[in-house]
Amino acid sequence: MTPSLLDVEHLTMRFGGLFAVNDLSFTAGNGEITAVIGPNGAGKTTLFNCITGFYKPQEGRIALNHPDGRMALERLDDHAIARRAGVARTFQNIRLFPRMSVLENLIVAQHTRLMRASMFSLAGLLGLRRYRRAEAAAVERARHWLDRTALTRFADDEAGSLPYGHQRRLEIARAMCTEPRLLCLDEPAAGLNPRESAELNRLLLDIRADEGIGLLLIEHDMSVVMGISDRVVVLDYGKKIAEGTPAEVRGDPAVIRAYLGEPDEAETG
């Protein structure tokens, strides 16, 4: 087994009396695609929100094994989770910066590195060489990801004007520009047609192969889940009901019950 990248231990997130995530533990491996599936309201997005710092969980731990040491994500601020731990995320409802150009969306994702190189804009204002080189490198990286997501010819368009499928790819490109160790994708295939969905699969597999990072995926599209994930974690009512390879999970009776409901006699009896 590959070394674990993300360890979620006994995570609990309550909203009032409602357990959105209830005592959840699982691990996601480095260089693996881990899919989190479950019916609507199972707590998948809440889990993502805890990992990326939107919510602070009431109980449990989220640890990321970073070369610089093990980091407790539940204790970091959201920008530190992105910057220090290297967690990037995309959203179910796309959150680009709509009034910035496609290229700028990718460069702003490299803000941390640029700010450090520019000594907080001072060197940038003076036009020092170090800053110019850092900026050139940022543009270079942005171009690289534009190329890989086939968006190069839209570089100067406003991000908000792109077609939906392109915006999805741009969001992934932007997340990759932060050079993450863990990429969290919230329903990346939602709203894509079968061809776009197949392209997405290929892109995600390429990222896994070339970048060697961990991918955590929430997805309803079973062709994506079964096609590319190495491990699947199934949630229902905030609890983990199954975990394993796609094949194992597919045959699990608990999973079938969660998705299709109890048989009639169970309801009456």
Next chain:
Amino acid sequence: MEYFLQQLINGLTLGAIYGLIALGYTMVYGILGMINFAHGTIYMLGAFISLIGYLAATTVGGAPVTLALLLALFATMAFTALWGWTIERVAYRPLRKAPRLAPLISAIGVSIILQNFAALAQGTRAKPLPPVIRGGFTLINSDDFPVSLSWMQIIVFVMTVTLMAGFTWMITRTSLGRAQRATEQDMKMAALLGIDVDRVVSATFVIGAALAGVAGLMVTLYYGVIDFYIGFLAGIKAFTAAVLGGIGSLPGAMLGGLLIGLIEAFWSAYFSIEYKDVATFGILVLVLVFRPTGLLGRPDVEKI
């Protein structure tokens, strides 16, 4: 015609100063969605710091006028920037998650404190500064009304245009500017990309305050009289300028500032000087009624 031209020059000068103050309002609004009601006070502090700085440099330090002006400029920008930073730290950041009315009220509180601080420290009487930069050109040598352009007016124009150009460059080209625009469009997402949003917000207050400080310096030199209360009216007028241009829009703030300056100058010239503020705020009402997004503002389309 000559009279008209002269009013045009005067109005543009005044408008340039309003525009500089308006930039601070519109920037903070763009990023936080809130009005910084202490911004006019910063401008007043800028006027006082520049007066004190200039007098200290000339009388105590014995510096020549140009050097004294430069020193006053740097001192003003440094101190007002510091005040901008402080206001954000004290009145805004602790209330970031509070209802939107709370930071508004705390900002008004800070503004009252600073006004009274200036009144106590400097007295309530108006402070004069003898003209520092004299002379100018006579553009049209007409018998009934000579049109003149003073050096001071040229300095105001050059200064404003330079600052606005530099500012536009910073917003569009630098990393900080990109981060500001990103934070403005989606603060949470900016944080998720590793941008330290608090620092970006601080930088916004600091830059806006420094610009207001420069406006204070120019008013001190241009009019030669300041008191602790000038921040209130100028602040509200610059706010009107920002709304007129479309709050949140940077070119809008500059345009709005110029228009307010012109309206004020022409109203005073052709109608009555007592009612010039009524004209300005009448415009604010009309804009809010007929074009709430302002001249260059973007309509806020909420997707359902």
